[in-house]
Amino acid sequence: MKFSANLGFLWADRPLPEAIRAAKAAGFDAVECHWPYQESLPDIKAALDETQLPLLGLNTRRGDATKGEMGLSALPDRQGEARDAIDEALDWGAALGACNVHVMAGFAEGEEAEACFLENLRYAARQAASKDMTILIEPLNVYDAPGYFLSTTAQAAEIINQLNLPNVKLMFDCYHVQLSEGDICNRLSRLMRLIGHIQFAGVPARGRPDQGEINYDYIFSHIASLGYSTPLGAEYKPMGHTEDTLGWLVRRQ
Ligand SMILES: O=C(O)[C@@H](O)C(=O)CO
Numbered sequence: 001m002k003f004s005a006n007l008g009f010l011w012a013d014r015p016l017p018e019a020i021r022a023a024k025a026a027g028f029d030a031v032e033c034h035w036p037y038q039e040s041l042p043d044i045k046a047a048l049d050e051t052q053l054p055l056l057g058l059n060t061r062r063g064d065a066t067k068g069e070m071g072l073s074a075l076p077d078r079q080g081e082a083r084d085a086i087d088e089a090l091d092w093g094a095a096l097g098a099c100n101v102h103v104m105a106g107f108a109e110g111e112e113a114e115a116c117f118l119e120n121l122r123y124a125a126r127q128a129a130s131k132d133m134t135i136l137i138e139p140l141n142v143y144d145a146p147g148y149f150l151s152t153t154a155q156a157a158e159i160i161n162q163l164n165l166p167n168v169k170l171m172f173d174c175y176h177v178q179l180s181e182g183d184i185c186n187r188l189s190r191l192m193r194l195i196g197h198i199q200f201a202g203v204p205a206r207g208r209p210d211q212g213e214i215n216y217d218y219i220f221s222h223i224a225s226l227g228y229s230t231p232l233g234a235e236y237k238p239m240g241h242t243e244d245t246l247g248w249l250v251r252r253q
C-alpha cells in the first residue's frame with residue numbers, strides 16, 4: 001500500500017515546498033494539497049522535482065474563504081468565477097504534473113444547482129482532457145459542511161454516471177463516508193470503478209488514522225484486495241507535530 005501526504009493538513013504550518021520535503025523524509029510516496037495559490041509555483045515545482053514525489057491533486061479555489069465558501073461550481077449565479085477557478089486549478093496542476101483536480105461544488109441545493117454543477121463539470125472535464133488530467137468530485141459530511149451540495153457517495157455516483165465522462169471520478173474520503181453513510185468496505189467495492197482517489201482520517205475527530213472508530217488496517221487490506229494501488233491520501237489533522245502522528249505509517253514501512 002502506498003500513501004500520499006495531504007499537505008492541506010499534514011505539515012500545514014510550513015510553506016508547501018518545505019512540507020513536500022518533510023513528506024519525502026517521512027517516507028510518503030506522493031503528496032496532494034488543497035489550495036496552493038498563495039505560494040510560489042516555481043518553488044513548489046522545485047521541491048517536487050528534488051523529492052521526485054508526484055503531486056496527486058489540488059482543489060479549485062473556495063471562493064470567498066472569509067465567508068466560509070467551499071467552492072463555486074454548483075452556484076448558478078457564480079459561473080464565471082467557477083470557470084476561472086477551474087482554469088486556474090488545471091493550469092497549476094498541469095504546471096506541477098498533477099493528475100487530478102478536485103472541483104468544489106459549494107453550498108447550494110436544488111435542480112438549478114445540479115444543472116449548473118453538471119454544466120461546470122462538463123466544462124472542467126473538457127479542459128482537463130486536453131491536459132490528460134482527471135476531475136474529482138467529493139461528498140463532504142453533513143456535520144462539517146452542512147448544506148454542501150454533495151453529501152453522499154450515492155449522489156456523487158449518480159452525477160458521475162449521468163455525465164458518463166471517462167475523466168470525471170469520485171474522491172472517496174473514508175472519513176466523510178463513515179460520518180454520513182457508513183458501510184465503507186461495501187461502498188468501496190460497489191463504487192470502485194468510479195473512484196479516482198481515496199482519502200482517510202480517524203473518525204470522529206479527523207485525527208491520526210490509528211485512533212478512532214475505524215480499523216484502517218482492515219480497510220487498507222480491503223482496498224488492496226480490490227486491486228487499487230494508487231497512493232491513499234492521509235488527510236487528517238495532526239493536532240500537534242505531524243511527525244508525532246506517523247506511527248501508523250512507520251509500522252507499515
Ligand atoms: O475532505 C476534505 O475536506 C478535502 O478533501 C477537501 O478537498 C475539501 O476541504
Ligand SMILES: [Mg+2]
Binds near residue numbers: 138173199235
Ligand atoms: Mg477529503
